[in-house]
Amino acid sequence: MYIKSLRIRNTKSNEIVREVFFHLGANFVVDTESSERHNKVGKTTFLKLIDVLMGANNKKLVYTDRETNSETPALRDFIINHRIAAEMTIVQRLEAPYGETHELKVDLFPHGSYFIDDQRVNAKSYRKRLNEIFFGIENDIPTFRNLIHSFIRVSVGGDDNSFLRNLPHASNAVYRGVYNFLFDVSNPELDNQLSKLNTKLKQAQESLRQYKRVNGVEDSEQQRQILVALESELSRVKRQADDIFDSEVYKANRDAIVSARARYAELADRLSEIRYRIERNESTLGGAYEEKKRQVDLDISRRFFDEVCSMIPGVNKTFEEMVDFNSKIVDNKIAYFKSINADLQSEYFALEEERRKLLDDSSQYLSLVTQDRIDEYERLSAELMRIQQDIGKRKEIVGTLERYDRDLAIMRDEIQDYSTGGDKRSAESNDYLSMMTSFNGYFGQLASAINSENPILTYSPDTEKFPVSITEISGTSTGTRKSLIAAFDLAYQQFAIENQIKTPRFIVHDVIENIEGDDLRAIIDSANVIEAQYIVAILKEKLDSSNISEREQSSLRILELSSDDKLFEGKSDSSQGENRQG
Incomplete structure (x- = not known):
């Protein structure tokens, strides 16, 4: 035109x-x-x-x-x-x-x-x-x-x-x-399809780039190698945990183990507390005995008493009465702490008996407790769970990256088909x-x-x-x-x-x-x-x-x-x- x-x-x-x-x-x-x-x-x-x-x-x-x-x-x-x-x-x-x-x-x-x-x-x-x-x-x-x-x-x-x-x-x-x-x-329809495929490819490549950025990864091969390392670490930690306790037994009897451990810990804490109180009580009782045995210089005390009485008119107690009163106070203190000590000893023996019985009845569960390895076992169990979760995440990433790779490969093959010299062009170009x-x-x-x-x-x-x-x-x-x-x-x-x-x-x-x-x-x-x-x-x-x-x-x-x-x-x-x- x-x-x-x-x-x-x-x-x-x-x-x-x-x-x-x-x-x-x-x-x-x-x-x-x-x-x-x-x-x-x-x-x-x-x-x-x-x-x-x-x-x-x-x-x-x-x-x-x-x-x-x-x-x-x-x-x-x-x-x-x-x-x-x-x-x-x-x-x-x-x-x-x-x-x-x-x-x-x-x-x-x-x-x-x-x-x-x-x-x-x-x-x-x-x-x-x-x-x-x-x-x-x-x-x-x-x-x-x-x-x-x-x-x-x-x-x-x-x-x-x-x-x-x-x-x-x-x-x-x-x-x-x-x-x-x-x-x-070429046929414009083929060019239009090629343009759409190229746009789709660029969008997929950008999506892959963003996925890698968000997840902090580089490529699927890197993630596969990390996955191998994690699986090796999982085996090592599992062996350490199995050396302490059979994981299957632990899982099957977890409630009983937790209950026995809690009661054992409670008894241990109570025994420790009573032991401390007995020690304090015996220390106080020893002090009272020392006070009773102590030889007092009555001459000095009498002169002190007389000096005080001259300064305070109206004192109607004698020196002998004062000495007798102090002696009774010390005797009462000794009697009181002896009574307290007897009660604490009785309670301590009762708790010791209960703990012995608990150990006898729950020996299969409390062997870790008595060897103080239950914390180590639970730490290893938590580590196992963390590694398993990381492995799951890495497997998901590897799977996603492999899907991206497959999809991108398919798109590139289609683009090649629609490109000059490709199969789609041969008959019409x-x-x-x-x-x-x-x-x-x-x-x-x-x-x-x-x-x-x-x-x-x-x-x-x-x-x-x-x-x-x-x-x-x-x-x-x-x-x-x-x-x-x-x-x-x-x-x-x-x-x-x-x-x-x-x-x-x-x-x-x-x-x-x-x-x-x-x-x-x-x-x-x-x-x-x-x-x-x-x-x-x-x-x-x-x-x-x-x-x-x-x-x-x-x-x-x-x-x-x-x-x-x-x-x-x-x-x-x-x-x-x-x-x-x-």
Whole structure:
């Protein structure tokens, strides 16, 4: 399909603000202003209109400067107040009879509509229908916007110098689907399935990475080795525990063992307490006996007693009575502690008897207690339980990692089947080598004619890599890059025509003032012998400096803009366009 004409319409008055006609070969959108004043008259905006009519998302950027991201208020208000729409007529042939013909219309004002052949559609349906019209794709795989970027080198949101990577935030799988379609390497359905498989694989790989991070593991082999070490440790600890007590006996009689141990410990604590009390009591009793045996100096005591009595009149007790009273107190203390001691001894013997009987009756359970090894046994039992739990966890991790490995292996096998050269491709895919050879025949010839370079486009069947690349390019200047883009796009048009690939028969390029005069001359000559449209925004002074004659400029010019005749100020350019129409 070709572009026959583009119109800017005031839908309020139904008047055409400007109409531009296109022709085969080079189509110039010319800025006639001098260098210091260019980029202000609307030539880039005109190319943006083509992109908007090709389904670009952000219509607002028609009146937004892509470098400063600032709006042009006057143009914005003009579009909104007059409810401006862009219209385009596309045709199968540029000469009558035009064959398949379609009318496209996009309202540029906020919340405006999309139309195809006077039928209002939503934005998604609009792009899907364009995919059918321009590429013959009914299932929208690849999407229209992903494909059209290779024909319109004017991104409404900005330009990308890496012209092979012309999609924002796209994966290698998406690019592979695009280039496989453009070069007829494979069935787009297979590419779509391949893209889904690659997405699924990446999601699984990320899930595995997160699982490893959360569980602090590296790989299944590491975990298997840890598992072997844990099982060895389990055997060692179990042997230590079995040397102390038969674990089966312990488990079967655990309640009896616990009960006997508790009573044994209780008796031991009570006996220890009574033993302490007996020792204290006997110490006190010994003190009382010592007090009774002690020889007291009665002369000193008598003189002390007499001295006190002289100081305290009215004392009615004799010295002998005081001595007798103290003697009775000591006797009473001895009698009391002897009684207490007898009771404690009796209780101690009773508890000793109970403990002996407990040992006799529960000897099979209390052997560990009497040897003081029950704590060690329980420590080993707890260690066994901890190791068993760790082994269970490690086995679960190993199992999960092995499932991940199996699933990832299956996905990789499926990806291989859907990749170039895989089983799924064998019956439906063209040989990418022959397609690259066909394209490079045109590409090398054009590049050589334009700037004496000899680039080669190569295709990688490795689905992990970007699908295409260019090698053997001399020079790295911007001019060389711009001329290379022109050579690539023009070569693709020749390739698509030869191989009967249904694609747009037009190329839209933004400013190319960095291309040198001879290179520009060669690009224009090449574009004029190809059955396609090369639509480019360019400065008048660049055409003059490249020795493009006024007659040829007039013949190739479809739109001329200046500060006195800006894009939206209105002027029909039909006379210039009709020069090249049949």
